[in-house]
Amino acid sequence: MKGKVLLAVLFLTLGCSSLLEARGAAGSGRPAPDEGAAALELKRQQLAEREAAVKAKEDALRKLSAQVEARIRELDAAKKGLEGSLAGKKKLDEERYKKMLKIYKALKPEQAADLMNKLDEPTVIGMLNQMDQKTAVKLIPLLTQPRVLKWSRENLAVP
Known part of the structure; x- marks a missing residue:
């Protein structure tokens, strides 16, 4: 009987240890x-x-x-x-503009004024701004007065 008990304890110990190993690998959270x-x-x-x-x-x-x-x-x-x-x-545009101003300056004041009166107002005002004082003085009395007045106002405006 003593041998059977010893054998049973040994069997249980081996069984429990293998069971614990299997459980430890699967249930402990650590991968095998x-x-x-x-x-x-x-x-x-x-x-x-x-x-x-x-x-x-x-x-x-x-x-x-x-x-x-x-x-x-x-x-x-x-x-x-x-x-x-x-x-x-x-x-090129500036050269053409200067050339046209020279042509208008070379014309008689009456002819230049007659042509300038047929141009649009901004063009005439720009031409007057570019002309020398002597030429502008000759043209002013011959140009339409509303244009001359607008040109005068623009040039007299304080910046």
């Missing part, structure tokens, strides 16, 4: 060594996938950035070209 390695491997794979996705997005952003910078350079070049064209046109 194989499960921990698998979880780590899964996390490593997820991180590698995220890293690859981030790298792909960074590459795409670099390409877009390069395209945007190239487009900016292209637009800047076009802007400089347009500014050059505009400056050339402005210079």
